[in-house]
Amino acid sequence: MEDLLLLVHRIPYPPNKGDKIRSWHLLKHLARRYRVHLATFVDDEDDWQYVPTVQAVCASSHFAALNPRSARVRSLGALLGNRALSLDYYRDEGLRRWVDAAMREHGIGRIVVFSSPMAQYAEPYAQARRVVDLCDVDSDKWRQYAEKKSWPASLLYRYEASRLLRYERHVAATCDASLLVSAPEADLFRRLAPESAARIGWFSNGVDTGYFAPGTFENPYAPGERAIVFCGAMDYWPNVDAVQWFAQHVLPALKDVRFYIVGARPSAEVQALAAPNVVVTGTVPDVRPYVQHAALSVAPLRIARGIQNKVLEAMAMAKAVVVTPQALEGIDAAVGRELLLAADVPQTIAAITSALAGPQEALAAIGAAARARVETAYSWEARLALLDNMIAGELAHEWIQA
Template identity: 65%
Template sequence: MDDLLLLVHRIPFPPNKGDKIRSYHLLRHLAARYRVHLGTFVDAPEDWQYVDQVRALCAGSHFAKLDPTLARLRSLGALLGGRALSADYYRDAGMRGWVERTMREHDIARVVVFSSPMAQYALPYTEARRVIDFCDVDSDKWRQYAQQKSWPMSWLYGREARTLLAYEREVARVCDSALFATEPEAQLFRELAPESDAKIGHFNNGVDTEYFSPARPYATPYAEGERAVVFTGAMDYWPNVDAVQWFAAEIFPRLLARLPDLRFYIVGARPTPAVQALGRQDGVTVTGTVPDVRPYLAHAAVSVAPLRVARGIQNKVLEAMAMALPVVVTPQALEGVQAEPGADLLLAEGAEDFAQAVLRVLGEDHGALRSRARERVERMYSWPSNLARIEARLECN
């Protein structure tokens, strides 16, 4: 096997945690074909327990501690230097030194970068074949944030959108291949970085359909007599926070007035104070971290993805579909998901439209919707076939 350097911004484990699913499967796929040397950051105390499991997949590894508070403070230096805050957030001398030694000692000719901030460690190695998985066009996410916020955050987010896009374009220009999680993301970047058009592609996420299987037995986490509407996701991620706040304020009260037994469950790690406050609202439960999200999906009546700001593919939508659970999504949450509205899931725009879509799901059996959702995921979201695209980019001459 040849040696390969893989750079990931957050430790790629556990394998079924929303923001780590893609990086975990990428690591596992590459480790079966190369001797992988992994450089990654650990930014949460609970994630140190996974180091040994990740190290076992690698020929070499470096796990750098990242304190989010200190990293945010350190990144402020980018304001004076005209750089993107996102890149400076992950700037680390120890990581840079480990990469330099690893490249030299193992004569590495292939480098895979996961997420644009990690590209800074690969840029000096022009002799290697470098492939970056941007996942999403993060600069456009900041642009959307700027539109949603008032000054001074609108100015700060707008600045980050501009500086990060310049950085993304430079990374794509010097790398051999630039990949995204969906074709719409890839097409957006082609428009933003036309000079790199020939290098830009995508590979879809996948779903472990054996793990996310409705055929397994799950003990219900809900109280007797409840009908649950569920939202899953990392609850310190601003688009998710905005989504559940909007649903709780504008949509759920309309539902509760019609169906007093209905409950809204917000399931996900690291809920912000704003999310925790929603738990004081009638009918709303905020779980925080749970050991397994599948029981919440298996016994829910409907999954909702009321995102108003979104980039790339929503794993929460795919996982619910894999569990044969009816899903109601906004247009933003649907973008990047290859599913047919009305057949595989329901699409709604605006609070009243969204409430009516949820009521339709709750008032009918929707057996066909459930089976079609599961079939769509099985057909379109296989990890091995999707990841073969990145392998092809690494091996082409």
């Protein structure tokens, strides 16, 4: 087997959390075809328990500790160098040395990068074939943050949007291929980096339909309770913004329901939403019971990048999901038959009220159709198969999914 270096910004496990879903399946796919040498960061003390699981998949690995608070302070040094803060946030001399040693010792000729800040560790090795999975256009996410936040945060976010886009364009121009998570995301990046358009493609996320499937899960809700559930990392600002918007503007118009916010590390803003009709769970051992036994799942995101795993996972659980247009981006599903779409407060209230007032058979039919859609269109193996030719150096047109 040939050796390959994989650079990931956060330990790719457990495979049920945000971007770790994509990176974990990427790692498993590559490990079946290459001897994978993995360099990654661990930014959550709880995640050290997963190191042996990840090590078992790799030929060799390096896990660098990253303290988010210290990293944020350190990243401010990028202002003096006119660099993207994200680069300094993920800068680590020990990880750089390990990468250099692995490249020399194993004669590695292929590098896969997951997330643009990790591309800095691949830059010295222009002789290798380098494929970068950007996932999302992160610079545009920072631009959206700047529009939503007040000064001085808006000024800092606007700075990061500009400098990170400059680096993303540099990465796309110097690497052999750049991938994103959806066709709209790839189209956006082609517009922002037109000089590299011919080497920008995409492959969407898949779903582990064996894990995310209806089952015999114990009901976490009180008898007779009608729950509406949102699942996600609750220190991630787009998720925070989504639940704040829903709790403050939609929920007051809904009768006899309770809103459950399920996810790790709830921010102070999220915790402040707790009320008789709002439950903030924090970390739970398994989100599936909360999804299965909820009356509805919601994804009211107003800022979103790429494909929302939370939507696909709820669909795989055969649950009817109410989404905003932002949360639907990149997901091929029939509105009204496989999920419900609502663009603003009145539409969201109307969609949820109508769904809950209608026959349960109608919601069950939407859930069943959603499950069928995921099973046929979102298997991981089919999605990741496109990578093989790209990494091998065969840039056929079919890898740019249209």
